[in-house]
Amino acid sequence: MTATKVGINGFGRMGRLALRALWDWPELEVVQINEVAGDCAAAAHLMNFDSVHGRWRHEARVDAGALVADGRTIQFSGHADPGNVPWREQGIDIVMESTGQFRTPETIQPFFDCGVDTVVVAAPVKQGALNIVVGVNDDLYDPERDKIVTAASCTTNCLAPIVKVIHQAIGIQHGSITTLHDMTGTQSVVDSAHADLRRARAASLSLIPTTTGSASAIGMIFPELEGRLDGLAVRVPLMNASLTDCVFELARPTDVDEVNSLLASASEAGPLVGILGYEERPLVSVDFKGDARSAIVDARSTLVTNGTQVKILAWYDNEWGYANRWSELARTVAGSISRA
The missing domain is CATH 3.40.50.720 (NAD(P)-binding Rossmann-like Domain)
Structure with a gap:
């Protein structure tokens, strides 16, 4: 080769x-x-x-x-x-x-x-590019047409597999997400001037609410959900790993057993194997450091309220998981080039 x-x-x-x-x-x-x-x-x-x-x-x-x-x-x-x-x-x-x-x-x-x-x-690239979440919409890639491809963002890669499973099986009407995200280089080590006055504060001392485009970016992956999902981030004083809190209003009633069964099954067979994980043990964030999967559902935390509102928590190593998806996307592109 x-x-x-x-x-x-x-x-x-x-x-x-x-x-x-x-x-x-x-x-x-x-x-x-x-x-x-x-x-x-x-x-x-x-x-x-x-x-x-x-x-x-x-x-x-x-x-x-x-x-x-x-x-x-x-x-x-x-x-x-x-x-x-x-x-x-x-x-x-x-x-x-x-x-x-x-x-x-x-x-x-x-x-x-x-x-x-x-x-x-x-x-993410908003125009003139194909935004791909590996395991979710990578089948849309056309090597003749798509010369700018993106791996979206780490949080979108965490969110999209869950959206795919729940939306296909039950239907999502609308929803919101909160990502409890590790601190990054866009924040300040000590208080210093920043366009985002919350990110101007010392990263290791506070929970810092800020923006994320990951939920709204889902519309680039699932066009039918455009404008129906939104969210925010809370930067936490940790280096790794992160947690996404998803809240969806569903198209029909369900229960915790069905939701968890759908997610567990998707983690065991099909295109999301190795990308979506399912965890029933009482683990914490440090246990997911170095985990190459995009999202690991915390099954113990799944909630269903009034039949149609579901809350799902998913862990992710926002660095290593995303680096693997980005690299896998490059490998997919390489396979197309080698066949040309």
Whole structure:
């Protein structure tokens, strides 16, 4: 098998974890990393040592300005303009974009100008892209048409499998979600100026209500639910893992046993195996650190009120789970390119 050559644009949390996730996959070969914050030595160090996910089982080092591990060499650059990165010279077909800076067709165009076939974005793109939740709507991918594909967001990946199961079996009228989300780099270590005055406060000292687009983004995955789901986030002073609280008004009466049975069955057979989990043990957030699944239903917490209102809690490792889905999406794209 000839591996598809891949570049990673943005070697922060997602970029590094994606490289860990796909390292042993024969379908993908990362040959270029572009990261403006820090040099190759910093990239190698942060690849080896991760405060949340521990040491990498391989060892990255620097050789002649490139990142080297297991005898493989990955070229390193630090260009703010992706049009200056040697994607073409490296023969790269796929760029995995995770800077968060390129989320429109116009800003993504420089990748294509440099010979890239497809850009796989680690964030939702509202226009001109196919937003995919693996296991939910990846059957819509058309390699001839879809040159910008996204893995949506970590919380959308948690929410969408649950929506799929419940909406297909019972029907969702409307609903809201709250994600109890670990702190991220968009928050402040100590109080400091920020456009969101709540995110301006020290991340480790408070529960911080803020926005999330994950619920409204469900409309991009399930068009019939456009405008019928919304939500918010509460950032919590933890590093990992997160919890999504879903409340849906259903189309017909149900009970806890039916809801849990539907979710358990979907976790055991069909397209959501390995993506949706189901857990009856009395676990807590730390137990899901390093879990590669997108959503793990906390069965003990399922509630049904007045027959038609259901509450479902789902755990997720918002870093490792999402890094795996993003990488799997890149692998799907690579399979289409190799068959072309």
